[in-house]
């Protein structure tokens with residue numbers, strides 16, 4: 001496969017002070033599995049990884065470690081133009097503290113208020129600048145009205161495909177080694193998987209990506 005793909009994976013950490021941050025439970029397993037699958041097929045992979053304790057198996061994967069959503073945003077904007085597509089698997093923090101304290105915030109008996117500002121939406125930004133020859137895949141992790149919300153996100157962020165995993169499905173989503181997904185394109189539902197290992201789910205996602213790429217380039 002003579003192609004280059006950007007993959008984002010893992011959580012982001014938004015610093016509060018030198019010892020604290022706002023994060024989430026993403027393990028990075030799904031994103032790393034997709035990066036490995038694409039690399040196995042011979043693609044060049046640029047993996048933008050948030051703070052995770054995972055290692056890449058395939059030595060050809062170019063891994064760029066970032067911590068915050070802003071760092072992930074900068075790295076994605078830098079590398080996306082040379083890519084044939086991007087798979088946005090990272091659970092990017094939606095908000096970051098307005099002010100980062102230089103000193104550890106002292107514990108007092110008073111309530112503490114943190115003012116948060118919204119982080120940039122990386123997938124939506126890439127959706128706004130993507131060329132016709134680039135495929136953009138996003139993820140949706142929902143707890144209610146799943147399918148409707150996934151379709152809305154696909155259109156709002158100008159994605160070609162969206163992968164839905166529902167927190168209502170047992171064994172799906174954060175931390176698990178398994179996942180269960182539905183894939184939608186602009187016309188609606190195109191694929192439903194069973195509960196499988198994330199490595200097998202990655203195979204399904206990459207297969208659907210290549211079918212979509214063939215469709216987008218008029219080969220189908």
Ligand code: C5P
Nearest residue numbers: 088089090092120121122123138139140
């Ligand atoms: O809007 P929501 O966070 O549910 O969208 C999820 C999708 O958007 C995922 O593909 C995620 O990687 C991406 N995303 C992003 N930047 C953000 C928030 C989400 O790239 N700030």
